[in-house]
Amino acid sequence: MDLQAWFNLLVKQIVATSWLEWFSVSFGVAEVLLARKNKVALYPVGIVSILTASFLLVEAKLYAETVLNLYYLVMSVYGWAMWKSKAQSGASEVSRSTSKEKYITFSIALFGWLFLFLVLKHFTDSDVPIMDAFVSSTAWAGMWLLAKRKLENWIWLNVSNLVAIPLLFHKNLALFALLTLFLFIVAIFGYLDWRKALLAKEEEKIAPQNILL
Structure with a gap:
């Protein structure tokens, strides 16, 4: 498909976008901006986006992503509680993954992929089981x-x-595809900000150790 044809198709898809998709995308944009700023408000805003997006994903037969949204919902409640209870959770500050956490992360990705694919x-009648x-x-x-x-959360989210x-564009979910590009x-920048x-x-x-020395 040449660039002009791609652009025409994109415009056509955006014009046909439902109000629910616009609504969900708006909250999705707000969520990722709050995440970049390390603000706990990302979770309640994200929950609104998750609930509205779920309806659209079911209609598009993206079942794994629908399940993903349910997981997002659970993790949003969990993350919200973790971030609010700083003293108890140990999640008050940005940190690097430990070796154990890296192992768990790879396990979630690998076994989750295998399980969802099967x-x-x-x-299901999914026509994109591997990518989904x-x-x-x-x-x-x-x-x-x-x-x-x-x-490292930013790295894994960007791999996704x-x-x-391309998967969302293939499914004619133009705004979700553009939102995901925006999220990417x-x-x-979120990774760079958190790393800084x-x-x-x-x-x-x-610094205090150097002073003592």
Whole structure:
């Protein structure tokens, strides 16, 4: 497809976009901007986006992503509680994943992909089981890390976004595809912002030791 044909198709899809998709996308944009700023408000805003997006994903037969949204809902409640209870959760500050957390993250992505693929392949009429399962499983891993305020959450979420963009466009969900592209870009800056904050915190811990020496 040439660029002009792609643009014409995109415009046609956007014009035909439902008000529910516009509404869901707006809250999705707000959610990722709040996440970049490390604000706990990302969770209630995200819950609104999750609930509205679920209806659209079912209609598009993206069943794994619908299940992903249910997982998002659970993790949003979990993350909201974690971020609000800073002293008890240990999630008050951005940190790097431990070796154990990295192992858990890879396990969530790998086994989640296999499980979702088998379910989609044998129990649904999905026509994109491999990609749909991959998008969901890697996003599962990213959301788990986000709830724990781990820097690497941005990497996993962007792996998911990178595959989700063409998948959503293929399913004629133009605004969701554009939103995911936006999320991909913001996630890059989110990673850089969180990394900067983390390095600053690490330097603060090193500074007193240098003074003592």
